[in-house]
Amino acid sequence: MDLLDQVMMTLHLMGMKSIKHMCAHAQEVFMFFMYITEFVFHFLLIYVVSIFQPRSSAPITGYKRQRTKAVIARGKRPDDIISNENSNESQAADARNKNVEGADVDQPPKAKRQKTGGTEGCRNRASPARLFKLNKDFVPDQKGVIIGKEFGGILDLAASSMPGGLSQWIMKHYDPEISQIVILERGKIHVDAASVRRIWGLPNRGRKVCFENRREITKAMYSIYNITTKSSPTLTEWCKMIIYMGGSYDDDFVRAWLALVFSCFLAPSTSLSISPKSFLAVMDVNGITETNICQFVVDQLKLAFTSGRGNKKAVCCCVFHLVLLYLDSLDVDEPIPNLVPRVSVWNSDLISKVIKKDRKAPGEYGQLRATLPF
């Protein structure tokens, strides 16, 4: 609230009526004088408090602190980030920001730092964050049934976010025609069902995954989970529903969790609702181990990157698999456990450490040697 708002509110609270009316009676002149004095006192008090009040009540620790209003008001978005171009507009915008914060108007804007990568290309809609958060709170019995369905690799997800720069770089080097990550002068990494099995430990045998809308299956799922809304529940609502199951580890729990895995990680759409396409694949919980999930992941990657979809802004497949596959092929000069599925090894710390070593330049990777036969 700015100073003017505070003054207006004070006036309102003090019940300021018509001054003319107040002066109508001589004996009230003194009262009016007192009133004005009180008003001025309030004004000064508010002004002094506004000067000394802290900008945020949050504790200031390192770089984790509240931003000033000018920055908080509107976060940077991909379209805004034209950062390294020294355009007049961006410099003017910088100057405006500084003005808001009371900085010296005549100072030239500081040079912007280099971009480190990010979302200037396709935006990956498959995020491990939601699953990472949800999985943390599962009880051992719930984890047990998921492991029993050979989806334990998803539970082992040790990284809470995608390394943006590297994933953008890898997406540029993925060739869907031959299903390989092709890095010039270094070789190729095969993206096949066996690689998905090695990284994620998902089922790699049996029938093809049916990933399509079936009205009767959707109806049945809605009935099981008591969904009465016409439209699909959002992923957030779906997660809450799983949490509210309160540690239950029956088929309904597994089915709901699997639908989430498909909808937000293995084959996400740009929509943030649970995808009814996944219902057909997960309806038969006991048959999921006889469904070739590994091949499905590979097929989804191919589909997402085929030429006809090249102009899309969002990539709806498991890009994280490409990232882990690449990282796992590098010769890192430090001991990395030889566990499977490999996803359990690659936690956020290790990923960022290796990425740092592999970075050639902002947005460019390939510094480390590869150990796998390219």
Added chain:
DNA sequence: ATGAGACCCAACACTCGCCC
């Protein structure tokens, strides 16, 4: 009804540069 895409928002992570 559903998915695709653009845009929005906020929290967090990172880097730079000042100051001691």
Added chain:
DNA sequence: GGGCGAGTGTTGGGTCTCAT
């Protein structure tokens, strides 16, 4: 050189609109 404040970039989750 290290701590810290401030600015900037990244990311995940959201809404809305439009096409199918």
